Amino acid sequence: MGELSTLPNIGKVVELQLNEVGIETIEQLIEVGSKQAWLRIKSIDESACINRLYALEGAVEGMRWHNLSIEVKDELKKFYDTIE
Numbered sequence: 001m002g003e004l005s006t007l008p009n010i011g012k013v014v015e016l017q018l019n020e021v022g023i024e025t026i027e028q029l030i031e032v033g034s035k036q037a038w039l040r041i042k043s044i045d046e047s048a049c050i051n052r053l054y055a056l057e058g059a060v061e062g063m064r065w066h067n068l069s070i071e072v073k074d075e076l077k078k079f080y081d082t083i084e
Contacts, residue, residue: 001015002015002019002024003025003026004018004019004023004024004025004026004029004059006026007026007029007059007062008058008059008062008063008064008065009054009055009056009058009059009064009065010055010059014041014052014055014056017041017044017045018037018040018041020044021037021040021041021043021044022040023037023040029056029059029060030060033060034053034056034057034059034060034076035053035076035079037056038052038053038056039083041056042083050076050077050080051065053076053079053080054068054073054076057072057076
């Protein structure tokens, strides 16, 4: 596994998906952001759900996604709902 899997919430499968969509470093993930990273993953994996979006945001913020603030989760949910 590479450096992305050192981030919270990023396991082998998500790291491989991120690599497949052109995100191979922590810096790239932070630059792209959770929403765009999730959209890229969604384009190759229709099963990408809200929890994966939360996981990506948690990784960007350096925390387990369960610890994201309610405001951040609400904002991500609104974004997710516009896509679904």
